[in-house]
Amino acid sequence: MQLDIAFIIEKVLLISVILLGSLGIAMYATWAERKVAAVMQDRRGPNRAGFMGLLQPLADGLKLFFKEEIIPDRSTRFLFILGPALAMLTAVMTSAVVPWGPDIATDNGVISLQVADINIGILFIFGVVSLGVYGVMLGGWASNNKFSLLSSIRAASQAISYELAMGLSLVAMLMMTGSLSLREIVEQQHGFWDNGYFTWNFFKQPLGFMIFLVCAFAELNRAPFDLPECESELNMGYHQEYSSMKLGFYLFAEYINLFISSAVIATLFFGGYNFPFMDEVAAGVNPILFAIICVMALLTKVICIILFFMFIRWTLPRFRYDQLMRLGWKSLIPLALVNMVVTGAVILWVIK
């Protein structure tokens, strides 16, 4: 097997850019979260570190790095360290299959703005997301604290329950696209308007989108489904015994997850890097500039979705645990099944 050095360099570059980019966006998501919370509550939010508090994430990170690292005496040391590492790892792994932009055709061949175009991209995302539970579970168990354990078990059961509805909600969409590759799904949503209807999957599968969105909230452990870190019942949740950067990694992984899942939602339902009148733009500018515009379009969508996540978080109260389970099992899963059956019927009888 020949190793293509140029290929490896290209991929390594792309991976580093995506990694750094998602870290940076996650950093500023913490800033945005605090700012959004503040303006929604008629406050000002961080405004001391730098202009409009823009250096606040750096200050927070620095603070976390310099705090004392405490590993509880009775904890399982190896797993205690493995927990946040896994959380971080699974958070960044999903970005590998998201197509960040169209292929750039250059003289030396085609540069792809996707780390890996595997033909089962969505399943890869599901696999990684389902592994994300381990970071929480191991951390909670290894802390040797009853509250941590309870909260990690809550997190795990919540994640498993909502994964089901999430998968089922996507099945209907996948029946329409006929492909599991994210690249192909994005290509099918080319432009904005085609054959007298919208091309974006959001307009084809509104119910599926709603279910997916609710499940994404639950998978991200975000309000109104942030039961694993429910202060009123579980002190602080699964990362109660964590301090310093290990705590930071848990919190940070959550924001990376937020960014990546927003990217996935944008890719699946809002056309990824496609935007209206893209063909006209593509004809006018050179390919590299066009690719940059496409990436910007995707990032704009992602930021809008992140903001939506934040708006919801600071609007709704937390669900009770039994309400959460009832919603997942008794409402969303049947709804997703109905959506699936109806979509199948429509594909068979109307479109064909």
Place this chain on the structure above:
Amino acid sequence: MKLTNRAAQINRDPMTFGEKIYLPAIAKGLSITVGHIFKKKATVNYPEEKRPFSPVFRGLHVLNRDEEGRERCTACGLCALACPAEAITMEAAERKAGEENKYREEKYAAKYEINMLRCIFCGLCEEACPKDAVYLSETVMPTNYTRDSFIYKKEDLLIPHPHKHESK
């Protein structure tokens, strides 16, 4: 029997379909919170901008001087008498010859202390003073670490000499 008449009646009817699917409620909540984004913020950026005091604000005490820079206080003790918190103590002394430019009356306060931990900033001392010597300024009392530092001596309370800078 009700204690107050303010108890609100809770509607315990079974939820309608619209309430059950929860989405209209979310939209309503979002419209409220998003509306707050555009509201005026109540916060004052404190060190940069300060909230104006009310005209009747009573802050830290000052001991006044007259136009020539002489202390007005004559240590009559009326302020200590008026003080409901018994925060003021003083010791009187007689003015010597040659001190006319320091003290206005023949008797002056050799020692004048206000315990700021006891003071309730009621302003009765200000009203009681026959010589217009003690005033409550518009300064908020600063915090400190030791109890001793809250007992303000005469030197802490006296306003600066009006002509000191010119004479020096």
Place this chain on the structure above:
Amino acid sequence: MGIYEISFWVLTIMALSCALGVILSRNPVNSVLFLIATFFAISGHYILLNAQFLAIVNIIVYAGAIMVLFLFVIMLMNLNADTEPQKNRLVQIAGAISGGTLLLVILAALRTSTIESLDQQATDIGLIKNLGKTLFTQFVLPFEISSVLFLSAMIGAVVIGKKEKEHTA
């Protein structure tokens, strides 16, 4: 030896050592974690066989869901090496005999079978399109029967859950 062989051997060693770790580690939580690592190694083998769908489904279903439930139970039961009950000598002997018999059977079966060469591009059957087509045409009957099996398991779970509720009510 190309990348293909190297990764095959690495994955094999990983799978075998992790499988040994499952049965040798004293702490049940460590056992479960070793089992998860074994699943990952096996998924790696699937990828080498160009069966990406099987690989990822193996991770989603086994590592992502079933093992989480295992961990769940084990964590809540708070099993430690100290609380491990003393095994009965008879049970140990019976276990050794049955395990040894199974090993013999597998060895006998493998001895006569021919192992096809693991060519990287030998088959595309593991790709989702081909797999789906095969399952729903050639093997449609066994596939549906296995789904009935799952359905019966699900109904059983529901029945057990219901009974409990009546009992307490």
